[in-house]
Amino acid sequence: MSAFWHPFADMGAVDGHEVIIDRGEGIYVFDEQGRRYLDATASLWYCNVGYGRKEIVTAAAAQMEKLHAYHTFGDFATRSAIEVAEKIASVAPVPASKVFLTSGGSDSVDSAAKLARRYFHLTGQPDRTVFIAREWGYHGTHAFGTSLAGMAPNKEGYGDLIGDVVVVPWDSVEAVEKVIEQIGPERVAGIICEPVVGAGGVRFPPAGYLTGVRDAIRAAGALFIADEVVTGFGRVGAWFASNRFDLEPDLLTFAKGATSGYLPLGGVIAAPWIAEPFWEGGVMWRHGYTYSGHSTAAAAALANFEILEREDILAHVLQLESALAAALAPLAHHPLVTEIRSGLGLLAAVQIDPEAIDADPGLPARAFRAIREAGAITRAVGGGGLQVSPPLIITSEQLNEMVSAFSTGLDAVNV
Numbered sequence: 001m002s003a004f005w006h007p008f009a010d011m012g013a014v015d016g017h018e019v020i021i022d023r024g025e026g027i028y029v030f031d032e033q034g035r036r037y038l039d040a041t042a043s044l045w046y047c048n049v050g051y052g053r054k055e056i057v058t059a060a061a062a063q064m065e066k067l068h069a070y071h072t073f074g075d076f077a078t079r080s081a082i083e084v085a086e087k088i089a090s091v092a093p094v095p096a097s098k099v100f101l102t103s104g105g106s107d108s109v110d111s112a113a114k115l116a117r118r119y120f121h122l123t124g125q126p127d128r129t130v131f132i133a134r135e136w137g138y139h140g141t142h143a144f145g146t147s148l149a150g151m152a153p154n155k156e157g158y159g160d161l162i163g164d165v166v167v168v169p170w171d172s173v174e175a176v177e178k179v180i181e182q183i184g185p186e187r188v189a190g191i192i193c194e195p196v197v198g199a200g201g202v203r204f205p206p207a208g209y210l211t212g213v214r215d216a217i218r219a220a221g222a223l224f225i226a227d228e229v230v231t232g233f234g235r236v237g238a239w240f241a242s243n244r245f246d247l248e249p250d251l252l253t254f255a256k257g258a259t260s261g262y263l264p265l266g267g268v269i270a271a272p273w274i275a276e277p278f279w280e281g282g283v284m285w286r287h288g289y290t291y292s293g294h295s296t297a298a299a300a301a302l303a304n305f306e307i308l309e310r311e312d313i314l315a316h317v318l319q320l321e322s323a324l325a326a327a328l329a330p331l332a333h334h335p336l337v338t339e340i341r342s343g344l345g346l347l348a349a350v351q352i353d354p355e356a357i358d359a360d361p362g363l364p365a366r367a368f369r370a371i372r373e374a375g376a377i378t379r380a381v382g383g384g385g386l387q388v389s390p391p392l393i394i395t396s397e398q399l400n401e402m403v404s405a406f407s408t409g410l411d412a413v414n415v
């Protein structure tokens, strides 16, 4: 028994059965018993450049020796905070964007939602407070992210959450148009949208969905907020999914892959037209975190970006996109599998038969444990899909090794 309370865990079941991960190397992690696992989830979607990158460690250590951190409230800044914001702005989907830094995805969602409402308050439309969110959506666990969640169990038991949130089906432009009409366009602040739904099951948008929603929300005079906490920094073969789909979001939230998880860092990219009223003078946005622009996290991000660029990892991901689909295809014939979702970057899900899950709700958890026994780490995401989001440096041979562990594990639970 330890004092460590795990997130998203049934502690009664976990206590005494922890899988203690001890070290990492490339696309593999090792537990304390020395067992090697191919990390098919890149931890929680974040380890884009892989484990054991000394260059990031060295950059972080050098920054720590000089100045581990200094706050950035008011007129304070550090060089690494400025440089990381500049770099992110230079690859942002909208030129001349501004970058507000946080410590993670939930911080970023909270910041973006507050910024959207504050923007309308500042520009003379204080009644625009309503957010549209999507079924299956996951936006972290702060108060705003919980309120914007599209999975009901994540909202249960907290009493009144943040008001003025409407949840619509995840895949219908018409549903968004209809709800805008019902609420009244003049009351809508924006929609928050994962370009590819992540924790809700790895669900790819229907063709035309993202631009359709973006156009509908713009027509209402409201903001398109792309939550790219999962899809940012190479996961879909571009800096952001918004670049790949030409979305030009008003606000974009990021985290995870920004540092490949070497240190916690997140943020919000604000299109210039959103930033402008806050930057023209005379306005203070009373928001920010102690670690906004943390110097060492910023240094780690800069080293991470250097690796992404030097090793041309975005192009590698594009090249492997069809190889991932081809490697996973045979699993579609497995009796427990009804669908493989793939086709964009190194992101996919192996859907366990929903009828089998109805009959046996413990099945997805048993499946991911059996796959772990077979040497690859996955996990069950929304609706019983098994997550596939390996480090972006995986090779096509290693994709086959990953699929073979999935296959062995699925066979083991299909008894």
Ligand SMILES: Cc1ncc(COP(=O)(O)O)c(C=O)c1O
Pocket: 044, 104, 105, 106, 107, 109, 138, 139, 140, 141, 194, 198, 199, 227, 228, 229, 230, 255, 256
């Ligand atoms: C799309 C999305 N938004 C926000 C978050 C929250 O990020 P964090 O856990 O870093 O707070 C997550 C985390 O998985 C996410 O997937």
